[in-house]
Amino acid sequence: MYNPPAFREDRPEILHRLMAQARLAVLVSNGASGVPDVSHLPLMHSPAQGIILGHLARANPHWKALREAGRAIAIFQGAEGYISPSSYPSKAEHHRVVPTWNYEAVHAEGPVEIVEDAARLHDIVSTLTDLHEGTRKNRWRVTDAPADFIQGQLKGIVGMVLRVETLMGKRKLSQNRSAADREGALAGLTTEQAALADAMRAQQGGK
Template sequence: MYTSPTTREDRQDVLVAAIRSIQFGALVVMSSDGLSASHIPMLVREGADGAIELEGHVARPNDLWRTAQAGVPALAIFQGPQAYIHPGWFPTKKADGKVVPSWNYIAVHAHGTLEAVEDSAWLRSHLSDLSDLNEAGRPEPWTLTDAPEDYLAAMMGAIVGLRLRVDRLEGNWKMGQKQKLENRLGAIDGLLASSHSEDHDVALTMRNLLPTAP
């Protein structure tokens, strides 16, 4: 992934936190038919030694798990908040007109070795943790035990687990850091006035990256 010195993020704790928050990513491998990608939610497992693994699963008819069976290089891509930046939000536009549209975004890439997992205990634990994470805080959270055991066994038989052993993480927090402070503040105001919630998320991220409080 291309990054610039002003936008590159390489702190593992920040990158892992972003993956945990985003969850949903594109898992890319090279198959015999060329590049293949599946879009799936993924869990993060972080060992005491700092080792990171990503867990996911795909439907059994999805050939990606067969490609990964013996272990293959893979890339997991996570996209965070992103937004179009209107040049009219920049105060310097009125001064010299030297502004153009841009796009602000967060992206995290996880590189590693992907393997298929067909162990039923592993898969049950993975599914339980994935559902518990996303059901937390609901008035009536769903759990695996809510489903009849024979039905759950049939559903689990229709999927295959995936485990990505991560050996490299990289991130890009492109949030207008190269712009003058007045332009960054103008873009934040413009995004906050938008009706799109993701624009608001970008604005808050930009605000957190300001060198000084406005």
């Protein structure tokens, strides 16, 4: 990932927060044909263990390529959005401005283990389910379904454990603009870009 110093984010607590908020990630690994294999997956990062958990459909050939490649990158996307040059006060001064796109992203890279053991796979699915059910009023648990049904469903998937060796974070949030242009960019965001506005304010506050 191209990552100029002005946009680089190295603080573990920020990177972990972005990964937890994103949840749906993009898993990329080298493909046998020379073309990268890509899957969109709900993943869970465990900072304490330094791992990322997920699973793929057994019918998805990516899991076999992952086993062959041995390594992968999980990409977590944070807030993002278009920034119009019309929002910059400097436009009225010299017109030397262009559009850009602000965004947050984290890349986690490391060796991958494919899990086919039924007990471990059950644990992965249960952990992911508990995470995403969260504080829902009527939480669903894996144990709510008949055991034989769950065992049958597990045969259709394989687990994935990525041990994180490298974390690279990028928060491109107008840090390279003047204070006036940053405020202008914030003011020019639409209501649909509330998440980006929050991210830009947090970055300006050092968070």
